[in-house]
Amino acid sequence: MNRRSLILSGLTSSLGIFITKAIGILYVSPFTQIAGQENTAFYSYGYTFYDFMLQLAIAGIPVAAATLISRYVAKNDLSMMLMVNRFMKRVLFIVGIISFVLIYIAAPWIVPFIIGFKASSASYDITLIVIRFVALAMFITPVLSSYRSFMQGMKEMRIYAFSQVLEQIIRVAFLLGVSVLFVNVFNFDRIYTVYVAMLAASVAGLVAIVDLFIKERRIIRSLNIDESETPQLHWGLFLREVFSISIPFLIVSVLSNLESMVTLFGFNSTMLALGVKEVDVNILFTIIMFTTKKLISIPHVLALGFSIAIIPYISESFTLNQKTNLRNHIYDAIETVLFIGLPMVTGLFVFSKEIYYLFYAEYAFVGGPVLQISSIQTLLSVVSPVLVNILIVLQLRRKVVFSLTMAFLVKLFIFVPLIYLIGYQGAVVSSIISHIMLVGYNLFTIGHTYGFNYSRVRSRLMLMLMATLSMALVGYAFIFFGWHSIIYDTRVMTFAKLIVSGGLSLITYGVITWFFGLPQMYILQRKHKHASN
Structure with a gap:
């Protein structure tokens, strides 16, 4: 292909x-x-x-x-x-x-x-x-x-x-x-x-x-x-191939999903032990593990959809031992995810109550803060699978297994203490901490193994953060001056107001990043890659 x-x-x-x-x-x-x-x-x-x-x-x-x-x-x-x-x-x-x-x-x-x-x-x-x-x-x-x-x-x-x-x-x-x-x-x-x-x-x-x-x-x-033809199959070799392909994916997939199991099997027991009513525990679990997760899933798909195209180039550069191209392609993958993911996550963070109210109406004063905290986790969990995929392409599967295991153990050990310390938000905060460890370790592993210092990523990230901060300030200005009110607004009004406030916030991000030339850089890089076909 x-x-x-x-x-x-x-x-x-x-x-x-x-x-x-x-x-x-x-x-x-x-x-x-x-x-x-x-x-x-x-x-x-x-x-x-x-x-x-x-x-x-x-x-x-x-x-x-x-x-x-x-x-x-x-x-x-x-x-x-x-x-x-x-x-x-x-x-x-x-x-x-x-x-x-x-x-x-x-x-x-x-x-x-x-x-x-x-x-x-x-x-x-x-x-x-x-x-x-x-x-x-x-x-x-x-x-x-x-x-x-x-x-x-x-x-x-x-x-x-x-x-x-x-x-x-x-x-x-x-x-x-x-x-x-x-x-x-x-x-x-x-x-x-x-x-x-x-x-x-x-x-x-x-x-x-x-x-x-x-x-x-x-x-x-x-x-x-010819379906009547029965080819000779060396079953030992065939099964060895099946296991060699499937086992690494199985291990990575299971380890990636163990974090959810900590919440599934630990949240209710911990909250009930704290004396929270069962009906309230059920509602909180729904907000943390269902309604909020639905909302933060869109940034995952959009960011990964735009970054998935870079993986074949990383694989080719690795195979041909082209270190300069390999470094640039890895930087492209990380920067593309950040460039797309940051404004989405910022929108979720700033307008968390309004977005939660728009989609679910009930319990927006509880669901909004959970969505706000979860948006931080969203950015990390968008970057994390991209780094995991890069490590797999670079034949660093053992490092992947180690980092995912460590992230799971961190979540496992701090989950209950954090809930006892800060309440139900501890379930989300424990995920944020484990993802910070995971992303940090994977970035270090890639950089240490191939001598990357991420200087280009850091400089462009600073520009993105400036644009993100400006975007957030515009959004908070709308909230400060009373543009949004989930107490008095209907969901239709909330939707219309979000188009205005969210749209202007996003335009702010786009204008500032365009001024610094970030979108143009990615367009030129993509054209260069297509021209090399």
Whole structure:
């Protein structure tokens, strides 16, 4: 694949992720209105647990499948490609069955660790049902990933991205449609909306599987493969390849998600031990781990979408031992993420209450400050995966594992003390501290290994920070003079006012960075890279 195709594929995939994230944000507001904030907590328990278990169950296997399929297609060994595809589908099907059985059986023991041992029996029963719906989704999603890995290996990234969007649309449509039907038509208890929401993941997964199955068969037929031919496969060598590709991804993926598990299994127990009411604990967990996380996910996708294109250049420069180009490409990746991420994070920080009120209405005076603190974590967690990817490309996987392990241990050890010290905000502050350690260590590792001093990054970062500070001052001026009022404004008025205040703040950032020539530098660098194709 040439550079332009690789970049286009990366951006196409990022676009699919961005659309699914956008839909994922927009559905939360009507869903919380239907389910109620107190019930949404049970959905957030299942959502967080499902996300981690999915990474644990399948991380690396779809990547290995896509890599091997792509390799045999490049060799024009289509019969072998077909055999690999079928084998990996069987593997992921078995993984799905095992995941379903284990989670379903273990659910009664898992639930107390999530909701806290002091939680009520009613909360236990509801969460138990939610986790068992997660078990069903854990059977379907690995099968879905097996079809997506085929599309990825065949470089059919448009089909891959469409599948992501289709799944999200079906999930949200089913979730909201059936929830309204249950609550407003059949007058069911609002807790049933949570069960519907968990079931929606399985329904959407099935629809996406059918869509990909049809498209996969069409692609295979177009290749005119002799399916009766049985190629010889050296199983020992093949399995060694699968493990060598999948295990590193599995380790990195699991370590990256362990931080969420600390909050999932530690937050409720700690807050209940402090004497906080169970209903308040549920609401706080929802704000920290669900509604706020939805809002901060957009900067992740946008920043990573623009930075993903630089990774192939880093890989090429590393392979050819071009140290000057390698340094410049790494600087480009870091600076691009900062240039895009800083204004977004600043907007979230300055207008946190207004943004939270716009999307969720309820509990904006609690959710706003949480979003404000989380925006700091957002910038760090946007930079962090870019640095991790760079370290992996530079063959520094052991350093990645070490840094992620240290970040997890830092979070684990300071999580409870910080909550005891400063309250529920300690859950977010502990993540900020662990991410500072992670980003700092990874920057040091890259710089120390290759002799980079980041002088260019530091000078441009100072200019970005000047522009960011000016942007923040403009935003705070609107707030100081009473432009925003979430007490008296409707959500429509808040949206209109945010367009004005947020827009002028963003223009301030754009004008100042343009004055210092930052956007022009990145445009010239991108043109130079394309010209070198």
